[in-house]
Amino acid sequence: MAVNITSQPTVKKQPKRDYVYAVGRQKEAVARVRLYAHVKDGQKFEEAEVKKEQILVNGLPVEHYFVGPKAKRAYMQPFELTGTFSKYAVTIKVVGGGNNGQLDAAVMGIARALSKVDPIKFRTLLKQAGLLTRDARVRERRKVGTGGKARRAKQSPKR
Numbered sequence: 689m690a691v692n693i694t695s696q697p698t699v700k701k702q703p704k705r706d707y708v709y710a711v712g713r714q715k716e717a718v719a720r721v722r723l724y725a726h727v728k729d730g731q732k733f734e735e736a737e738v739k740k741e742q743i744l745v746n747g748l749p750v751e752h753y754f755v756g757p758k759a760k761r762a763y764m765q766p767f768e769l770t771g772t773f774s775k776y777a778v779t780i781k782v783v784g785g786g787n788n789g790q791l792d793a794a795v796m797g798i799a800r801a802l803s804k805v806d807p808i809k810f811r812t813l814l815k816q817a818g819l820l821t822r823d824a825r826v827r828e829r830r831k832v833g834t835g836g837k838a839r840r841a842k843q844s845p846k847r
Contacts, residue, residue, distance in 0.1 A: 708804050712797030715826060717785030721797030723805065724777040733779040743778040745794065750780075754791050762791055766799040766819055770810045795819060 734747030767773035799819035
């Protein structure tokens with residue numbers, strides 16, 4: 689039995705993607721972000737057509753999913769810091785948590801995706817603004833024997 693020593697091991701190639709992918713997390717919310725530099729004609733995300741200079745969250749325009757001026761300032765902040773909103777289309781799939789947690793997770797995902805696009809130029813700007821820092825606080829889990837709450841002790845009998 690002859691063994692060929694000169695052959696090189698096979699390396700799996702990563703699929704060529706036309707987007708940059710990043711994940712943002714906040715409390716219980718997880719946002720999966722795709723940043724498209726070039727949008728193909730007729731490209732869809734959950735039955736909604738993807739266009740340049742547009743952000744879609746769970747198939748809805750971002751203005752309908754995160755309502756209000758405070759939310760708009762939050763999700764536009766990474767683009768304003770880097771000056772790149774007109775260059776990209778963004779799709780976000782967000783699950784878990786509440787509205788504010790989902791918004792913060794989406795902002796972190798956008799910031800991480802932008803820092804992957806150009807780490808030298810964008811990473812320091814986004815890091816100084818605190819958009820790449822993960823807030824690891826989560827709800828405290830309930831303990832056994834506490835009557836259904838995390839810190840509540842059961843009532844003790846007086847006599």
